[in-house]
Amino acid sequence: xxxxxKFNTELDAQTAMVQxxxxxxxxxxxxxxxxxxxxxxxxxxDGFWYIIWVDGCTxxxxxxxxxxxxxxxx
Amino acid sequence: xxxxxxxxRVRSGLISGIIEADQATSFILDLVPGASFAFSxxxxxxxxxxxxxxxxxxxxxxxSDIGFVSGSLDTTTLISFVGANNGFVTKWYxxxxxxxxxxxxxxxxxxxxxxxxxxxxxxxxxxxxxxGVNDNxxxxxxxxxxxxxxxxxxxxxxxxxxxxxRFIDNDFSTGFWFGRDNANPSINGGFIQPNPPYGNIIxxxxxxxxxxxxxxxxxxxxxxxxxxxxxxxxxSSAISTANVISIGSGIANTFYxxxxxxxxxxxxxxxxxxxxxxxxxxxxxxxxx
Numbered sequence: 001x002x003x004x005x006k007f008n009t010e011l012d013a014q015t016a017m018v019q020x021x022x023x024x025x026x027x028x029x030x031x032x033x034x035x036x037x038x039x040x041x042x043x044x045x046d047g048f049w050y051i052i053w054v055d056g057c058t059x060x061x062x063x064x065x066x067x068x069x070x071x072x073x074x
Numbered sequence: 075x076x077x078x079x080x081x082x083r084v085r086s087g088l089i090s091g092i093i094e095a096d097q098a099t100s101f102i103l104d105l106v107p108g109a110s111f112a113f114s115x116x117x118x119x120x121x122x123x124x125x126x127x128x129x130x131x132x133x134x135x136x137x138s139d140i141g142f143v144s145g146s147l148d149t150t151t152l153i154s155f156v157g158a159n160n161g162f163v164t165k166w167y168x169x170x171x172x173x174x175x176x177x178x179x180x181x182x183x184x185x186x187x188x189x190x191x192x193x194x195x196x197x198x199x200x201x202x203x204x205x206g207v208n209d210n211x212x213x214x215x216x217x218x219x220x221x222x223x224x225x226x227x228x229x230x231x232x233x234x235x236x237x238x239x240r241f242i243d244n245d246f247s248t249g250f251w252f253g254r255d256n257a258n259p260s261i262n263g264g265f266i267q268p269n270p271p272y273g274n275i276i277x278x279x280x281x282x283x284x285x286x287x288x289x290x291x292x293x294x295x296x297x298x299x300x301x302x303x304x305x306x307x308x309x310s311s312a313i314s315t316a317n318v319i320s321i322g323s324g325i326a327n328t329f330y331x332x333x334x335x336x337x338x339x340x341x342x343x344x345x346x347x348x349x350x351x352x353x354x355x356x357x358x359x360x361x362x363x
Contacts, residue, residue, distance in 0.1 A: 074270075
């Protein structure tokens with residue numbers, strides 16, 4: 001199970017990612033490597049996008065959910 | 075960045091020359107030039123003039139390049155910069171000269187090197203910690219394809235790591251991969267191994283620092299643990315394709331590894347004939363075995 005946020009479209013996931021970056025003022029300067037607070041992933045086997053919850057997400061994206069993600073096998 | 079690379083400050087003639095010559099010849103990339111990429115928390119090449127890592131401090135998200143002192147990561151400058159907070163690696167600079175730096179632009183996914191003002195260490199030397207959840211460092215572009223190859227790595231895997239959690243990855247079926255195998259526990263990995271067991275399996279205890287020397291000649295991959303204390307051989311005739319590198323996960327952001335990382339050096343050639351020299355040089359610095 002993953003604790004985080006599920007999205008049906010990539011645009012929704014991107015919007016959430018940008019909201020978090022803006023909330024935390026990232027990037028802080030032109031030479032910063034750090035651009036985003038969190039990133040999103042696509043689960044090809046499940047057909048949705050998701051952001052893994054980290055401390056600081058709740059303030060921006062609200063309470064996270066627990067949901068299964070099917071990872072590829074080797 | 076400090077220009078000081080050697081611990082001894084003897085500056086008088088012959089003795090100084092001898093000391094610096096000994097130090098210079100002990101650098102891996104001077105012993106065996108031609109690496110495709112080379113990441114370490116110590117200096118790997120006498121003439122390398124760049125930084126070691128770029129670090130973000132948690133207090134205000136400011137980033138700073140950290141260099142070397144006495145041939146090792148400048149931990150004094152690092153700790154001074156981070157203060158009593160956490161420090162995260164945003165970029166690990168490639169010392170090979172090929173500019174294949176690995177980086178991470180997402181704050182939550184950046185590996186850690188300082189925790190609450192304390193340097194994270196493995197066997198008393200600095201290491202980079204990936205959490206096995208979402209941390210990794212990646213190249214911006216693919217590395218060239220290869221037939222023969224050699225990977226040298228100094229690292230450790232931690233309890234709670236997931237099966238196949240990666241140290242470093244270039245795609246298991248079309249490139250190289252090195253990660254955990256839940257048997258025992260063990261390390262698994264190799265070059266272009268699309269079929270089970272996917273590589274050479276060698277038992278290593280959780281949290282144990284090790285040096286792995288894995289080389290491919292033709293279709294045969296031979297992996298030495300700690301200069302031959304264990305050896306594993308596999309065969310795969312598959313060919314490589316161009317992929318990026320990921321440290322701490324698979325290249326597709328899967329198989330995250332809970333690891334400590336200290337050094338990765340990769341050659342587009344088989345340098346197995348130099349394994350004893352290389353392992354001895356590494357052990358002289360790290361005191362692994």
